[in-house]
Amino acid sequence: MEMPTRDFPLEVLLNIFNYVYQLNRTNDPPPFTAPKFVVRDDDEIAIVRSPALGPEVWESVDIRSPSLFPYALERVSAHWRDAISGLPHCWTRIVIFYDDKDFSIADSVRSTIEFSRDTSPLEITVARRHSTSFVGAPHEEKVLLRQIIDLVAPHIHRCKSLVFSVAYPSSLPSLSADLYHAAPMLTTLSLEASLPSDLELASHTTQQHEFPFPALKTLTLSGWTFLDLVANARWWASRWISYYIRSSTLRVANYSPSLAPSALDPHAILIDAIPLLNNIITVEFENTSFDCIVQPSDILVPSVPSMQQLRLTDVDPKATKTFIDTLCPTSLHLTNCGLLAKIPLGSFFSIYFKGLSDVQGIVRALSSWKGEQLHFDHCTAFNDELLDALGNSAPHPRTSKPLLTAQEMSCLDLVDCRGFSIAALKRMVQRRKMFLAEHPVDEDDMLIGFRRAGIQITGRGVPDMTEDEMQWFKDNTHYFTWYGSQSLDG
Structure with a gap:
């Protein structure tokens, strides 16, 4: 006897959902640890090695895929949605597309976070489904993102990964003014805007407080967010580096000077930023045009720099020269960068x-x-x-x-x-x-x-x-x- 999938018994559905959940999970590579040598009772030396597998995480996939789990399954029917909403572990990957036609703050954010109950760690991504959405509408995007930030921020303590991918830098949360909740599990934070500048930029001068992300390893920032961080919350970057000096990665993407007057002077900020950058293991600049040159005599280079890798992609010639002259990595990667005469x-x-x-x-x-x-x-x-x-x-x-x-x-x-x-x-x-x-x-x-x-x-x-x-x-x-x-x- 045939039975429509929408009418499957609850027990059958739960087994299917748990099976598909496992198909979407994988294991992180284990962190490297030197083998330990121990002496056994028989005086033989045994080697104790690190585990072969790291912790279980979500498989890396295209979040815009129509088959993305669990969202593809919840859309089959109300019965399926009710069933899978009772499995909190299936909702630890939260994807919020704020440009969907049927997007509703209450339905798309509150309910999705509620489905996860108190399960952790969470991987939260806030993004647009279409790259042209909100282009030309910075105010509308900023208002909508402010509501999302206010809903997501209280749950950051459960996050392992938090990603914002927006159109305008002014729509992004401030590192020190918005994301101040303690998040001991957060290892990846990305605040990226596809447009290099907009007309509604405002700096955030904040007071120092306890650094909230002691496990943070990978940080991605829009170019403007990077300048704002160094200018107005330099203590934040300094404390992050002191926590993860051995495996830190900073990526700065998309920046060009705004046509509107700005209190942020890229030349002065880079002078302050370069000593910090020299203490980050991997630094990447992509599609940035700071259009200024910092002389080595302007900055203080650490006696023992920690940087191992510098990656420059589509960076303007002046900034390329600045970074090559003042940063001290072991390896240098140049992709589509212009080279000045004396470099x-x-x-x-x-x-x-x-x-x-x-x-x-x-x-x-x-x-x-x-x-x-x-x-x-x-x-x-x-x-x-x-x-x-x-x-x-x-x-x-x-x-x-x-x-x-x-x-x-x-x-x-x-x-x-x-x-x-x-x-x-x-x-x-x-x-x-x-x-x-x-x-x-x-x-x-x-x-x-x-x-x-x-x-x-x-x-x-x-x-x-x-x-x-x-x-x-x-x-x-x-x-x-x-x-x-x-x-x-x-």
Whole structure:
């Protein structure tokens, strides 16, 4: 006998819902801990390792998918909604689309949070379903978001993740004025606006209070929220860094100066921000145009910076120079960034170029680079001219000793770079090898000296290579791997 799904008995529905719930759960990678050594009763030494799996979390999915659990199931019928609303653990991922046509504060926020009962941890996302929603209507969005913030903020103590993805920066909650409730489980906080500026910006000057997020590891801010934080609540950032100096990540996205008068001066704020940034493990700036240059002499660089990685994506040339000159990461990632004429790359251990087309800018930047690992990804700038530059030398500006471009390079990694020839690559290897033979390393020299580089080439469209050519490169480099179109296609 057939039975409509809407008429399934409650017990059957609950079993189905719990099964689908488990399908939507996964395990976080466990935190790294060094193995412990213990002595057993028989005097044998045993190794106790960390668990193989981390805590259970929601599977990473597109929150706009029509099959998103549990929302797709609750929409089947009132019977299904009543059934699944009685399973609090199914409602620990709360997604609020505030631009839905049938959106209601009472129905979409209060009831969803109520379904979760006191279950924790929660993952709350407030977003638009459509990227064009509220564009051109900053006041309407701000009023609506204020109501949502007031409803969500009292529950932040149960949150592991809290994400706001809005149109205008003025619609975002203030870190210190709104999100002051203690949240000991919160590890991820994202306050992001898709538009870089608007006409209703207002700064929030606040008094210091107890830092509410002692477990916070990953922080994403709109560009304006970042400037406001440093200018008016610098203590907040300082305390966060002191809590999670070993694994902190800051991402700042979308900023351009507002056309309206503003009390926030990007140049002055960056001077205050840079010492803080140097103590964050990973810093990312994306689609930002601060349009100012901060000189290294303007700031105080810590004697032992903690930063390991700096990522700049679509950042204006002046800000790119500022961050490269004043921040001290181990690795530097540049994606679609403009390079000013004088922008030496110093001694970053590894540099990643992605999407860059300025050959001369890269050549100038690498002329005095003392790092070891060089990576190019989808770079039209990586061509025969750049390879010839990597094989050239010039007198050192102070000692007049011959200095090879990217002299300490020990690794050259190319991904989907199509504009070079095998002949130019071979010529570069020969010239660098000849330089090493003609200029042996002086033990008293400050430079370690040229190292024979390893080369790795991957991607479709890279030049084809014969077996004889591959063997030549293997014989004349530290290591050589090539995975072109033929290899990738099997």
